């Protein structure tokens with residue numbers, strides 16, 4: 195039996211043709227495919243503006259900068275996330291503050307956010323873990339009351355819905371970020387985007403994406419009478435976080451298939467639910483009444499770290515690429531050196547100790563899903 199990874203891209207002939215057409219054309223980068231992809235992202239999510247960038251981490255970085263996060267500012271985020279969500283705050287000189295999670299969804303708990311707000315708090319970065327949306331109405335109400343910006347980390351949640359609206363529509367936030375890494379809902383190889391409904395933030399993000407340089411005649415501040423079409427100005431310290439045209443062509447092609455990808459993931463969920471509900475000691479992921487998950491991950495939970503290790507090893511030995519999401523960010527050695535300590539977020543630590551992500555992607559065959567479920571059940575029998 196071949197190795198079954200926990201996540202994997204789907205690339206078809208249409209995707210390959212879309213990329214090949216760009217490779218044979220005039221624009222490899224800074225061409226028309228970028229805006230085309232951004233427009234498609236806006237049409238899908240309902241956001242007014244999209245800025246496509248090199249990866250999700252770059253998206254987080256420029257979103258934090260556009261939000262005005264400065265050295266000394268605090269930004270509240272979830273410990274159950276990929277390090278990038280918090281690292282983006284460190285890049286700006288700000289301080290990540292971790293608020294504990296809800297034990298069932300693995301998402302940041304609005305009540306715990308409130309306790310962490312201080313005079314230095316500038317923003318909140320909720321992370322829609324595994325694709326399940328956070329309680330955004332509560333988070334956005336808190337943020338409004340305390341004049342904080344909200345950046346949704348929707349790296350797992352393209353296609354998720356919250357209270358009937360698409361995640362990424364920015365109804366409950368100032369900006370939302372996406373990632374198009376191959377294990378995500380759609381892929382551009384590497385890639386990411388920031389979504390926003392604010393013209394002001396959009397303009398800042400566009401500058402930050404490309405060195406802080408503008409060529410837009412209406413924005414130039416120092417152009418003289420003898421300056422021409424060559425003239426451009428660097429107005430802020432930005433980066434080269436651009437994505438290429440061939441990546442965006444792939445992204446646009448992938449986005450057309452996203453509804454089918456989401457339906458396929460949902461079929462896997464239904465199968466896992468049928469096969470695995472009722473297994474003693476195994477908790478399946480939940481989907482709350484306000485939420486529709488894109489099911490980037492299928493995170494099951496067992497009772498403790500010892501059980502997790504036994505089950506995980508049995509799955510891996512059977513050729514099943516289970517994964518664990520996530521070591522709470524503040525427990526990474528780098529963060530510990532910054533002074534964060536074990537015990538900071540007990541729910542997150544418990545969640546981590548029992549979490550296993552089992553394979554979940556659109557091309558997972560029913561026979562593979564059945565094999566995973568069988569092996570998982572067998573692992574539990576061996577524990578009795």
Ligand SMILES: Cc1ncc(COP(=O)(O)O)c(C=O)c1O
Pocket residue numbers: 249250251252275276278279321347349350372373374375384385386
């Ligand atoms: C929650 C979350 N945020 C941000 C990122 C960063 O995205 P990228 O890998 O595209 O830089 C990831 C990637 O794994 C992620 O899982």
